[in-house]
Amino acid sequence: MSRRGALAIALAALLLAAGAGRAQAERLIASISNHRVTITPEYSGEELLLFGSIERDADTPPHRGSYDLVITVRGPKMTMATWRKEKKFGIWINRESREFINVPSYLSVFSNRPINAIASADVQRRQQLGLNNFILTQRVGTDFADVVPGDPFRAAFVRLRAQHSLYREASNAVTFLTPTLFRVSIPLPPEVPTGTYDIDIKLLSDGALITRTDTAFEIVKVGFEQFVADAARRNGFLYGLVTAMMALFTGWLASVIFRKD
């Protein structure tokens, strides 16, 4: 490669970087109220607060429309099966099933206004904005694919997760305190899976993505809850023996306390 060619490439790269810099003049800064949610015996759901600010600088185009935010919270990945009952021999039994491979066990999408108003269908799909556009990989036979949002198994899966408040979409959850300062509350349901949660914050304006950032928090069992769950999983036999001893002790205690003679 000639020296001039190398120079041209370097120049082009610099121009591209400058262009990108101009396009992403805004910066997102976000902070969550609690990075480590602990599950104790008293846990029955919790609410986290996410605060953020949109930083503008000299390069920010002055005539930009209002800002839109789409915030996606994803819990630890899980593989789940959705079964459909059908009537067979007069009774309703599970017949067909679809496996949802490595999908979030918890999935919430928060925005400041309906996602259809924020971006076109094309942008929604490319940026995976909203539950309908989030890719939930299914195993259909030997194929791996996501299907249309109207697919009965996918719709049922999302609906059933939503019934337990594990999947949700709220189009009025993001509040702008000032034109550049925002807040969103993230409700965590009682039946929350433990693990690492990613928060993906996308800033849009005029239907196009401007910038994005992410942060995370974790949900962990601590103390007694952690001890019991670990014991049950790692030392099943010992755990069973202790539970059996506990049952026998309770039974013995009752027969002693309530003995009539």
Add this chain to the structure above:
Amino acid sequence: MQLYLPIADLPVNIFLILAMGMAVGFVSGMFGIGGGFLMTPLLIFIGITPAVAVASVTGHIAASSFSGALSHWRRRTVDPTLALVLLIGGTVGTFAGVWLFTLLRSYGQLDLTIAISYVVLLSGVGGAMFWESVGAILRARSGKPPTLRRPGAHNWVHGLPLKLRFKRSKIYLSVFPVVAIGVFIGFVGAILGIGGGFILVPLLIYVLRVPTATVIGTSMMLTLVTMTFAIVLHATTNHQVDAVLTLIMMVGGVIGAQFGVRAGQRMPGEQLRLLLGLLILAVGIRFAVELTIRPDELFTVRALEPGS
């Protein structure tokens, strides 16, 4: 008061579980049964997965049957030989049951199997008890003497070889039917999360002709051992035993059982059997209705292994 259950992974109201334990304990004390067939559906109803419910109820039954078996032991109404032979079958049955439980869980057909087995067993046993006790009450009303079962009456079961003397029960019987009944009870108990007392008691009385005096105590003894096995097996293979849930249930259960025993003693035998028959039948019919009418929600979601 809410408490987060470490294995079931959801918060429950302690007093609700305690009250359920007491109510079921009352019934089990009154009729001399474990009460698993009532407890498991109740737990599933409040949102606990069938797998956790079945596995955790084993502890509740072990506790209540141990307290019952102890008092029967003191009154010498337990036949240890009979319990031991039943147990040999029971152990085999429990292993087979836990194995099938694990298999069915992986095929997504566990809920169906539990529901169908409940319908068949509960309707059958409940219906038979109801029929028999109504007959007994009618005979008592019309002033006819109750048809006494002749203690010497034998059926085909008593013609089988390899006989053994069961001293406490004063019977001389082949070990084959006893082992077979043990296998059946252990198998059914492990899959359905029931002690099987309500099936074992009629089988011992009507098929093996064991005297009623030793039936309840021996049944409790067997239930105790099979359920203790089932706790350990469920904990080792499925990791679904919630010790916290079990503890709350059994504390309620053993308290309720004490009041149940007293209530049961004040009631004539036929009425007691009629009530129990109706109760068992009602639970069976409830399961049957659930299976045959179109459910509101056709879909269910179940977690497979956590993704890698």
